[in-house]
Amino acid sequence: MTRIPMLDLKREYEYMKADIDAAIIRCLEHQQWIFGPEVKRFEDAVANYLGVKHCVGTSSGTDALVLALRALAIKTKGQEYFDRSDLIITTPFTFTATGDAILRAGATPLFIDIDPTTYNIDQVFVRSCVESFPSGLSPLADSRSRVVGILPVHLYGQSCQMDEIMTIAYEHNLFVVEDCAQAFGAEWLTEDDKKRKAGSIGTAGCFSFFPSKNLGAFGDAGAVSTNDDEISELIRMLLKHGGENKYNIKHVGYNARLDTLQAAILLAKLKYIDEFNACRYNVAMRYNEYLKNIEGLILPCKDGTVFANLKHVYHQYTIRVINGQRDKLQNKLRCSEIASEVYYPIPLHKMKAFNKKSVIYGILKEAELATSEVLSLPIEPLMSDDEVMAIVSCCFLQ
Numbered sequence: 001m002t003r004i005p006m007l008d009l010k011r012e013y014e015y016m017k018a019d020i021d022a023a024i025i026r027c028l029e030h031q032q033w034i035f036g037p038e039v040k041r042f043e044d045a046v047a048n049y050l051g052v053k054h055c056v057g058t059s060s061g062t063d064a065l066v067l068a069l070r071a072l073a074i075k076t077k078g079q080e081y082f083d084r085s086d087l088i089i090t091t092p093f094t095f096t097a098t099g100d101a102i103l104r105a106g107a108t109p110l111f112i113d114i115d116p117t118t119y120n121i122d123q124v125f126v127r128s129c130v131e132s133f134p135s136g137l138s139p140l141a142d143s144r145s146r147v148v149g150i151l152p153v154h155l156y157g158q159s160c161q162m163d164e165i166m167t168i169a170y171e172h173n174l175f176v177v178e179d180c181a182q183a184f185g186a187e188w189l190t191e192d193d194k195k196r197k198a199g200s201i202g203t204a205g206c207f208s209f210f211p212s213k214n215l216g217a218f219g220d221a222g223a224v225s226t227n228d229d230e231i232s233e234l235i236r237m238l239l240k241h242g243g244e245n246k247y248n249i250k251h252v253g254y255n256a257r258l259d260t261l262q263a264a265i266l267l268a269k270l271k272y273i274d275e276f277n278a279c280r281y282n283v284a285m286r287y288n289e290y291l292k293n294i295e296g297l298i299l300p301c302k303d304g305t306v307f308a309n310l311k312h313v314y315h316q317y318t319i320r321v322i323n324g325q326r327d328k329l330q331n332k333l334r335c336s337e338i339a340s341e342v343y344y345p346i347p348l349h350k351m352k353a354f355n356k357k358s359v360i361y362g363i364l365k366e367a368e369l370a371t372s373e374v375l376s377l378p379i380e381p382l383m384s385d386d387e388v389m390a391i392v393s394c395c396f397l398q
Contacts, residue, residue: 003337004387007212007380015382016272023268027261036260042267043223043258049270050197050205052225054232057258058239061181061208062097064222065151067256068177068204069105071234072149076175080252081106085144087359089129090151090179091121092347093367098153098179099348099358109358110147111349116366117301119318119374121152123164129361130172145359149175154183154198156300156343156376157214157280157315162188162201169202176202180225182315184215185277189309199225209266214280214315215273221262279381280314283388287317287377290392296325297395298373316343317379325397326375333377336394341376 013020023038030036039057047055058064073082082088087110088102099109112125130147150169152160162178169176178199180186184207186198199205209221224235234251237243242253288299298320301312321329326342333340347367348354377391 004339004378004391006339006341006376006378008382009211009216011382012276012380016269019268019271020265023264024261027264033260034257036263038260038264038267039258042263042270045267045270046207046223047225049273050200050225052200052205053227053229054225056224056226056232056235056239057263058222058224058235059256059258060220061206061210061222062101063239063254063256064206064208064224065097065101065177065179066104067235067238067254068206068224068226068231069101069107070238070251071231072175072177072203073105073107074234074251075228075230076148082148084108085146086148087133087145088149088151089121089126089147089361091153091155091367092349092364093119093344093370094153094155094179094348095181095344096348096351096353097181098151099354102151103353103357107148108145109348109354110361111347111358111364111367112361113364113366114370116370118158118160119155119370120158120160121150121165122366123161123168125362126150126165127168130168130174147172147174149177149203151177151179152202153179153181154186156318157183157186157313158301159183159186159188159198159310159312162196163191166201175204178202178205180205181208181210182213183313184209184213185273185311186313187311195311200227203228204231209262214277214313215266215269217262218265219259219262221258221266223258276381277313280379281312283379283381283383284312284314284317286385286388287379287392290388291319291395294395294397296322296397298322314379316376318343318374318376320370320373321375321397322373326373329395329397330375333391333394336390338391338394339378342371342374343376344374345371347371 092111183198205225239256242251243249
């Protein structure tokens with residue numbers, strides 16, 4: 001058996017080669033590298049796929065988060081940035097960009113604990129945090145501090161409990177920015193039995209098209225989805241230096257455009273996303289079947305879901321390895337030339353960047369425990385059953 005990587009992008013490229021090569025050739029022929037026709041075509045296609053009014057392409061998923069939050073500051077506060085007394089509820093168990101974007105938008109991350117089964121933000125803590133604020137918070141919170149929004153992360157490709165989160169947001173006049181970096185194509189079945197794509201539920205949704213994502217570019221790329229006309233307009237200004245006219249700007253902006261070439265590649269790959277997400281699901285189900293009786297492992301939700309009202313797209317297949325055995329298992333995989341990754345080894349609230357710049361609600365015990373136990377195994381649409389079995393055979397801890 002040859003080495004098994006976390007993701008074989010060359011294999012995926014070969015599968016879509018004709019479409020991708022044709023898209024690149026069209027760009028070479030028209031030479032419109034900035035805001036070329038593929039950018040709008042991709043934005044329109046994603047908006048249609050998600051079921052939203054607007055999709056705005058950005059230079060990365062991180063920039064998507066920053067731009068969405070900056071636009072909300074301008075809309076809700078009438079100023080360029082939030083104040084440090086403005087708190088945004090989020091999870092500490094995520095990639096650093098989530099919390100970093102809150103800081104870059106001028107606000108303060110308010111970390112709450114996760115659900116130990118889904119690894120997503122725990123909606124029970126969201127409600128208790130909002131309703132009991134400011135009790136239980138760090139000294140950073142003062143009499144001026146207030147919660148202004150919620151930033152849930154659909155981690156590993158599984159939607160958060162969005163009905164409850166949106167209910168809380170509505171009751172307390174909060175915005176909701178969905179971090180959908182790992183969840184393109186994930187769905188949530190609302191209380192009125194309507195299927196909603198991740199990124200179409202909150203005030204805005206932020207996507208990353210980093211090469212390893214379910215829908216990945218050949219470099220950095222991202223997007224913001226929204227049904228809010230003003231938010232969309234503000235983001236379009238902010239991503240091109242802050243104005244409709246680059247020589248006469250209204251806001252402090254960025255150079256954060258979606259590249260034409262990346263838009264062309266993403267547009268070519270978009271038609272495969274449902275097929276590939278279904279393949280990921282099938283790989284995850286094979287893992288579940290083969291790993292279910294191995295002592296010391298806790299698997300992701302069987303049948304792709306803990307709850308009947310969501311669709312998991314398995315950006316990662318993440319197990320828990322209990323009893324302090326994770327490093328042993330990861331080393332065993334490594335010796336068999338099988339890749340694995342820990343997403344994430346350090347919670348945000350323990351990183352120096354957030355020291356004295358964030359607020360903690362309660363005890364983040366589940367997030368901290370997860371960092372010591374989670375392990376993501378290789379998963380990709382085109383994995384063979386032999387590869388799955390080779391990985392499974394290394395997962396016996398005895």
